[in-house]
Amino acid sequence: MELYKFAIPEESSGVIIDNVNKLRKFEERLRKIFYEKNYLETLMPTFEYVELYKSVYKNLDESTLFKYIDKEGKDVALRWDFTVPLARYYIAQKKDEIARYCYFGKVYRKEKEHKGKSSEIYQIGTELIGKKAIEGDVECISLLQKSLPIFELRDLKIELGSARFYNRLCQLIGNEKKEEFSNLLIQKNISGLKKFSEKYNMEENLKHFITSLPRLNGNIDVLNETIEKLGDEELRNSLIELKELYETMNMKEQDLFDLACVPNMEYYTGIIFKVYSKYVEEPIISGGRYDKLYENFGKDVPAIGMAYYMNNILKAIAKVGEENAKNSIN
Amino acid sequence: MLKIALTKGRIERKMTETLKKIGYNIDPLINKDRELQINIEDKMEIIFAKSNDVVTFVEHGIVDIGIVGSDTLLENPFKDYYELLDLEIGKCSFAVCSYPNFKNVKFNRRKRIATKYPNIAKKYFESKDEDVEIIKLEGSVELGPVVGLTDAIVDIVETGATLKANGLEVIDTIIEVSTRLICNKTKFKYKKEEILNLIDLIEKYKITRIKG
Numbered sequence: 001m002e003l004y005k006f007a008i009p010e011e012s013s014g015v016i017i018d019n020v021n022k023l024r025k026f027e028e029r030l031r032k033i034f035y036e037k038n039y040l041e042t043l044m045p046t047f048e049y050v051e052l053y054k055s056v057y058k059n060l061d062e063s064t065l066f067k068y069i070d071k072e073g074k075d076v077a078l079r080w081d082f083t084v085p086l087a088r089y090y091i092a093q094k095k096d097e098i099a100r101y102c103y104f105g106k107v108y109r110k111e112k113e114h115k116g117k118s119s120e121i122y123q124i125g126t127e128l129i130g131k132k133a134i135e136g137d138v139e140c141i142s143l144l145q146k147s148l149p150i151f152e153l154r155d156l157k158i159e160l161g162s163a164r165f166y167n168r169l170c171q172l173i174g175n176e177k178k179e180e181f182s183n184l185l186i187q188k189n190i191s192g193l194k195k196f197s198e199k200y201n202m203e204e205n206l207k208h209f210i211t212s213l214p215r216l217n218g219n220i221d222v223l224n225e226t227i228e229k230l231g232d233e234e235l236r237n238s239l240i241e242l243k244e245l246y247e248t249m250n251m252k253e254q255d256l257f258d259l260a261c262v263p264n265m266e267y268y269t270g271i272i273f274k275v276y277s278k279y280v281e282e283p284i285i286s287g288g289r290y291d292k293l294y295e296n297f298g299k300d301v302p303a304i305g306m307a308y309y310m311n312n313i314l315k316a317i318a319k320v321g322e323e324n325a326k327n328s329i330n
Numbered sequence: 331m332l333k334i335a336l337t338k339g340r341i342e343r344k345m346t347e348t349l350k351k352i353g354y355n356i357d358p359l360i361n362k363d364r365e366l367q368i369n370i371e372d373k374m375e376i377i378f379a380k381s382n383d384v385v386t387f388v389e390h391g392i393v394d395i396g397i398v399g400s401d402t403l404l405e406n407p408f409k410d411y412y413e414l415l416d417l418e419i420g421k422c423s424f425a426v427c428s429y430p431n432f433k434n435v436k437f438n439r440r441k442r443i444a445t446k447y448p449n450i451a452k453k454y455f456e457s458k459d460e461d462v463e464i465i466k467l468e469g470s471v472e473l474g475p476v477v478g479l480t481d482a483i484v485d486i487v488e489t490g491a492t493l494k495a496n497g498l499e500v501i502d503t504i505i506e507v508s509t510r511l512i513c514n515k516t517k518f519k520y521k522k523e524e525i526l527n528l529i530d531l532i533e534k535y536k537i538t539r540i541k542g
Contacts, residue, residue: 112407112408115386115389115407115408116386116390155520157519157520159519187411187412187413187414188412188413188414188513188518189412189413189414190414190415190529190533191414191415191416191418192413192416214412214414215526217518217519217522218522256519276516276519276520277516278516278520280391280516281389281390281391281514281515281516281517282410282515282516283516
């Protein structure tokens with residue numbers, strides 16, 4: 001019996017002959033941009049202790065890790081992300097200066113069966129360590145803006161959210177209700193937020209504002225209107241911060257703000273951003289400021305980073321190709 | 331044009347009614363034969379699918395919006411969508427059901443539970459500090475206790491007629507279930523106006539329905 005000679009495990013990403021040259025081309029161009037801005041290329045280990053990830057991601061879904069028990073009886077996982085190993089690397093250098101790192105490689109995250117998703121995710125990313133907001137944010141976003149044209153994708157939208165805004169919201173609502181609130185907010189659950197605010201008998205203004213949050217996902221007009229209406233100073237200031245960034249960065253009319261943005265990693269503290277293409281169902285790039293991550297390694301260091309999801313970028317490009325082919329036939 | 335995946339059967343019928351009430355011409359939906367895709371007034375492109383497939387189509391961005399029961403959403407591992415609205419139709423509940431004397435019986439072994447929803451069943455018994463053996467059935471789950479394969483079932487209860495006809499009853503209600511409108515996250519960024527427009531219409535109708 002010679003079964004499983006041609007089939008590959010479901011976890012594998014397919015063989016991508018067509019896309020390899022594109023992937024390498026993007027890699028090369030990104031590398032050039034990163035090198036010009038003094039980002040040092042790193043090559044992180046493929047295997048990491050599960051403990052490392054668990055100590056940082058308190059809510060880590062362990063079923064997404066590829067893990068085994070090593071000869072010392074410790075749980076070891078295939079690299080699940082780059083940000084945490086790079087944070088450890090920086091701290092181990094025992095320097096206080098600003099560091100700029102970039103990386104090119106795969107992360108391994110188990111996907112559910114037969115869902116048409118691969119568990120090998122090719123990521124390219126940068127970390128800017130030791131530079132505070134707003135200076136650091138500006139550097140990171142301008143690097144992002146500089147890199148976007150190389151993909152030749154139209155209709156890209158950069159979306160900005162604020163962990164500072166979210167944290168203040170949780171404070172106003174009461175931190176003991178944070179989890180319930182966040183679960184509804186992350187889903188933009190209009191009906192759920194309405195019921196939530198009624199259940200806890202919130203005062204009319206707050207009730208109205210909370211229920212309107214899912215709708216506050218749009219261009220600069222949405223941000224301006226909200227800033228005008230807001231009474232709470234901290235909420236206002238966190239949005240003014242976003243507005244200033246938008247103006248400093250000369251961002252575009254189509255770019256978005258998401259006021260219902262919930263930080264998906266506990267360590268995010270400032271701006272959170274994502275880049276969307278209408279051709280793929282997931283963001284093609286995401287990033288944010290995470291000044292609290294380094295606390296896990298016993299040091300207070302500000303940092304901001306971003307990751308390009310190359311699988312999604314290649315998918316978008318393939319879709320554009322298909323569309324163009326279709327149009328040229330018609 | 332909004333692309334919508336609609337769960338076939340009961341939810342499809344209730345949603346058709348809602349679409350009519352908020353002013354859409356639903357004749358193509360009523361007159362449909364075996365087509366899997368129907369257009370409405372050049373505003374909506376509706377496909378009909380089984381509940382879990384609705385979630386898969388939303389996940390892959392094949393459609394912008396899915397109309398699906400919260401029972402399916404609870405059981406399905408995919409969570410990365412916006413659950414914009416509770417349509418408050420297709421209401422029913424998840425319940426543990428068995429013969430009336432189930433509560434009084436002392437089991438000296440793991441209870442056996444038949445269900446189509448193993449994740450929900452497991453979570454529920456875990457929350458009661460109980461460990462049970464779950465047997466997944468695809469069809470009439472009530473057969474579990476009836477033929478003696480299992481001690482009880484975890485299933486959706488709407489009217490309870492099937493239960494009653496087989497001598498079973500609700501032992502404990504787990505959670506209320508209703509139909510939800512879910513949305514692919516990226517699609518929301520590109521079609522927000524259209525999507526919110528539909529939501530406003532439904533919300534307005536929901537209010538008049540409550541008042542009426």
